[in-house]
Amino acid sequence: MLSQKLHIFNIPELDKIINEIKDYYNYETNNFVKKSDLIETIEKEKKILENSVIIVKQSDFSQIKNITDVNRINCITKVPIKIVDLMDQINTKLIQQNYLAQSNVSINNYTLNINSRVLKKKDCELILTEREIDIIVFLKNEKKPAKVDVLQKKVWRYGGDLETHTVETHIYRLRKKIKDVFNDNNFIQSKKNGYIINE
Numbered sequence: 595m596l597s598q599k600l601h602i603f604n605i606p607e608l609d610k611i612i613n614e615i616k617d618y619y620n621y622e623t624n625n626f627v628k629k630s631d632l633i634e635t636i637e638k639e640k641k642i643l644e645n646s647v648i649i650v651k652q653s654d655f656s657q658i659k660n661i662t663d664v665n666r667i668n669c670i671t672k673v674p675i676k677i678v679d680l681m682d683q684i685n686t687k688l689i690q691q692n693y694l695a696q697s698n699v700s701i702n703n704y705t706l707n708i709n710s711r712v713l714k715k716k717d718c719e720l721i722l723t724e725r726e727i728d729i730i731v732f733l734k735n736e737k738k739p740a741k742v743d744v745l746q747k748k749v750w751r752y753g754g755d756l757e758t759h760t761v762e763t764h765i766y767r768l769r770k771k772i773k774d775v776f777n778d779n780n781f782i783q784s785k786k787n788g789y790i791i792n793e
Contacts, residue, residue, distance in 0.1 A: 599646035647687045720775045726768050739788030
């Protein structure tokens with residue numbers, strides 16, 4: 595899972611508070627005083643906004659609303675604010691982002707909606723099981739072919755007590771479903787050293 599990041603814009607006292615309580619929350623924090631520094635960081639590191647929230651005061655909101663999706667900005671409208679309320683707002687933003695991110699995962703020419711468990715290509719759709727989603731997501735994130743025993747441990751969360759043919763049967767059925775609906779025999783490829791989704 596990606597670490598959750600808070601980008602605090604022009605609120606140094608909040609940065610100090612969050613650093614004091616960071617043992618209770620799993621956040622990486624960045625403090626920005628100048629808009630130019632925030633923009634420069636975003637432009638250099640495109641992934642810095644993944645799984646993150648920019649926290650601003652209402653008076654600074656207009657300065658940054660055009661540099662990113664407004665769903666990534668948490669605007670503090672009332673000061674003082676209880677830290678518990680602020681953390682609830684931040685967590686709500688992160689949950690919304692995670693839901694949206696899982697609704698539109700691109701894999702080659704396909705779109706995978708993890709929330710509704712649908713694999714789509716053009717006008718064709720395939721409804722998948724939760725296990726099939728887990729297999730696809732795991733293989734998508736692997737950079738090299740995954741062996742059956744790795745799939746057992748990471749997807750099934752089993753050790754050696756799961757029969758290897760259970761994994762192979764699931765993948766065989768998933769590949770067959772994809773071939774039947776999309777006429778694609780190469781979505782999940784079987785290599786001599788495991789299974790892979792080439793992107």
